[in-house]
């Protein structure tokens with residue numbers, strides 16, 4: 001895999017899977033545009049990218065993917081710096097717990113706006129540039145995009161939409177040379193669940209439980225998911241599009 005001369009835009013690059021993906025692409029020679037809501041966290045990731053061989057300082061775009069003007073700015077600033085886009089990694093996401101009996105419309109909107117509407121919007125803006133570069137999109141879905149898990153209704157719906165979006169747009173853009181794939185991670189050790197409201201004790205129990213729900217007896221790491229993302233974005237996956245790739249032990 002070699003991304004020298006390729007421009008890669010990653011959302012949610014300030015933490016977890018997005019941060020590990022940024023470092024992995026940096027190691028493979030990509031020029032990076034990294035987005036998240038907190039400059040301090042993005043700066044730390046950019047420092048890691050440089051440490052591991054980024055050929056130039058990543059562009060950092062502080063932006064909220066649920067805000068339309070921010071999404072437009074992500075694309076504008078990326079094109080202004082690099083004049084092209086080769087790979088879009090739609091990774092930013094949140095989880096919220098709740099069932100049909102106790103998920104408010106406000107929660108539903110927050111999860112859907114972050115996890116799928118933002119992907120729709122950014123991909124829409126990126127598409128003409130990806131057609132031009134014969135580039136590709138990798139979306140970060142979840143095992144929840146393939147099957148339902150109880151207690152996270154809005155999250156399940158949002159991730160199933162990510163898989164459907166992946167397959168639909170893959171069909172629409174295949175003839176134009178643009179591939180669209182997604183990864184479906186199982187439980188991965190990041191900040192996602194704690195930020196979604198789990199306290200430390202509940203999170204440790206959740207990780208312990210994940211040893212019994214993954215055949216390999218452990219949760220995954222962000223780097224393992226990043227490896228699958230870079231593979232799908234690379235020329236090694238040149239005949240794969242519309243794929244939902246489980247990374248779930």
Ligand code: NDP
Pocket residue numbers: 011012013014015016017018035036037038041063064065066091092093094095114140141142143184185186187188189190191192193195
């Ligand atoms: P983290 O919480 O560690 O990272 C989430 C990233 O998304 C952060 O960089 C965060 O940036 C960004 N983000 C969230 N909301 C917004 C927003 N409104 N605007 C801009 N950026 C936003 O979690 P993960 O690394 O685990 O999550 C990455 C993806 O992986 C998500 O889509 C998640 O659903 C998916 N996933 C995770 C699994 C897991 O077990 N961890 C399993 C399966 C899928 P910031 O808050 O700084 O703005």
